[in-house]
Amino acid sequence: MSHALIWFRRDLRLDDNPALEAALRAGHAPIPVYIHAPDEEAPWAPGAATNAWLHRSLQALDADLRARGSRLIVRRGDSLSELEKLIAETRAEALHWNRLYEPASIARDTRIKQGLKSRGLTVESHNAALLVEPWTVQTGSGDPYRVFTPFWKNARTRLVAAAPPTAPARLPEPPVLLAGLGIEDLKLEPAPPEPRWDAGFWQHWQPGEAGAREMLDAFLDGAAHGYKEQRNYPDRIATSKLSPHLHFGEISPRQVVARVLGQVWPAAVQGDIDHFLSELGWREFSHHLLFHLPHTAQENLNPKFSEFRWAKPDPAHLAAWQRGRTGVPIVDAGMRELWHTGWMHNRVRMVVASFLTKNLRYHWKHGADWFWDTLVDADLANNTQGWQWTAGTGADAAPYFRIFSPIAQAQKFDPAGKYIRRWLPELATLPESALAAPWEQPDLVRRLAPGYPSRPIVDLKASREAALAAYSGPKSKPPPER
Structure with a gap:
């Protein structure tokens, strides 16, 4: 069977993972890969709290892969160099990844796609992070939106209730001799003599796909009812707290929307649901702005x-x-x-x-x-x-x-x-x-x-x-x- 590399980044889940689905659909045996290259995201390399979460999220992904017969191959270094090594070691015929939308990531991914495609490799990227791609929502004159309300009015019509695909129960095992680092070798967590400043995090969070699903279940059963008003009160459990899970791709906005739209809500709750969906819309709008106006990460937009x-x-x-x-x-x-x-x-x-x-x-x-x-x-x-x-x-x-x-x-x-x-x-x-x-x-x-x-x-x-x-x-x- 031919092999395809699945390059994981901030899409650390198996359900609704378009890169994984595409490789399986093409008949390839997927080889899950994570390459640690924070310098490639400069000047916005991940911060300390992000790295602490990433450590546990990678562990959760690896455990989910192993439960299906696969495993996560972890490497560190220049992404293109490491991908080239993996292609040579596995004789992979294809490379799939899910898109990132930050300026540095777009530039890096474009360079990698062009370079590997020129050598005859099948290289495909997919949307796993957004409800709508930034370049597909435009004003009547073809410009990007700069105001949320008309943006969301346009994008809101594209939401679908259909449940996205789930991961297969079993996945092929990567080549036995294919080597990788241990997740702990990435040194993402604070380690002695540095104090464990992140100790309090894990009383509140469970990184990984299972934790994301549990957080969504808890929200839909509880805080979604009354969300529009109650979300303003910080002393209450009244928000979804899905933001870190969405950021790391442990759950997709499509999965969230499918659950929300697929559920029958009392009429009294409909305003709460609409408001929650609009908060997802603000996330989309933020990515829309950054994609079209990348200088705003450092400079005033106005x-x-x-x-x-x-x-x-x-x-x-x-x-x-x-x-x-x-x-x-x-x-x-x-x-x-x-x-x-x-x-x-x-x-x-x-x-x-x-x-x-x-x-x-x-x-x-x-x-x-x-x-x-x-x-x-x-x-x-x-x-x-x-x-x-x-x-x-x-x-x-x-x-x-x-x-x-x-x-x-x-x-x-x-x-x-x-x-x-x-x-x-x-x-x-x-x-x-x-x-x-x-x-x-x-x-x-x-x-x-x-x-x-x-x-x-x-x-x-x-x-x-x-x-x-x-x-x-x-x-x-x-x-x-x-």
């Missing part, structure tokens, strides 16, 4: 902000934000949740981003870089779009005068203070009336929470006024809808 007066970061203030020591409880709770779990509730992401870009008036890239290193769902498209949206510099962005009040956000979306108390245990004994703005009751804080900052690192009112004054220069507005 050129009116090219001369904006960002403040020079104070290293002590930036560190206080990173470590959850700003003295603003809802901000600090979010940053502590991120550090402990590798994830942060979306409502709180907007609050901490607004604090950094508006109250501190630091360039959004300082926040994007920190999130990139600490999030287990550190997706370049989503991370870029999220930060530019809050900063007001991106497509479909929040208007420049929108500055999240961390006090109002805490009072509205964490009214009982459960979220703040969970992640800031030093404030656990404060009454609810003091949790949103403890500096307003200094005597109480000195007595009950002496270890917490006595006041915020920046005056919220004064910094808001300074931000409004600075932002009123560009007065950046999103382009008109097309």
Whole structure:
């Protein structure tokens, strides 16, 4: 039987894996391969939290392959060189992979496809990560969308309820003498003498395809009901938490949509389902923007902000934000949740981003870089779009005068203070009336929470006024809808 290499990247699953399906359909025996080449993704090589998740996700994929009679061949080095070696060692006739959409990956994959095709190898790439390819959704004039609503109105019509294919129960065994590294040889996890800063992650997450399926099941049975409103409250289990599983391709958006559309929902829940699907739409929109405007991972999308007066970061203030020591409880709770779990509730992401870009008036890239290193769902498209949206510099962005009040956000979306108390245990004994703005009751804080900052690192009112004054220069507005 002829062989085909299946080059796994961020498609770490066997169900609904178009590259695997294509090889089997062509009659090839698939050889699953993972090549560790983080430098090829520069300047956005995976961060530390991403690598910690990747270690466990690769282990889960290898276990799933072994349960079917196959195994994952792990290599490290230049991707093209390692693929050429594998082709020579296995006499493979074809190479299949699922597409990535980041600028560096597109350039690398294009070069590899052209080089290997010129030597007579069958090389095919497939869509495993998106509901719609970025180049297939266009405005009436043939341009990419820059506003979400018309983009999603167009893309939403393409969703299908048909269940995607599942993996076969058995897979052929790769050649016995085909050598590879152990996953542990990639040194993706923190190792002594480095502290196990990721230990808290695994109380909340199960990387791998099985963990992704369980997370989707739990969401559809529970938080999907009431999702539209409840998703705003960080103290509740009210979101899908599928983002890291989607990022690593442990589940596909097609699988999620098929489950959602294939289920009969009460009329009262339909608004929740539509809103959840629109959140998947934002993920698609982010990839659409990055594909068509790749410079936005580093630069403001809106050129009116090219001369904006960002403040020079104070290293002590930036560190206080990173470590959850700003003295603003809802901000600090979010940053502590991120550090402990590798994830942060979306409502709180907007609050901490607004604090950094508006109250501190630091360039959004300082926040994007920190999130990139600490999030287990550190997706370049989503991370870029999220930060530019809050900063007001991106497509479909929040208007420049929108500055999240961390006090109002805490009072509205964490009214009982459960979220703040969970992640800031030093404030656990404060009454609810003091949790949103403890500096307003200094005597109480000195007595009950002496270890917490006595006041915020920046005056919220004064910094808001300074931000409004600075932002009123560009007065950046999103382009008109097309």
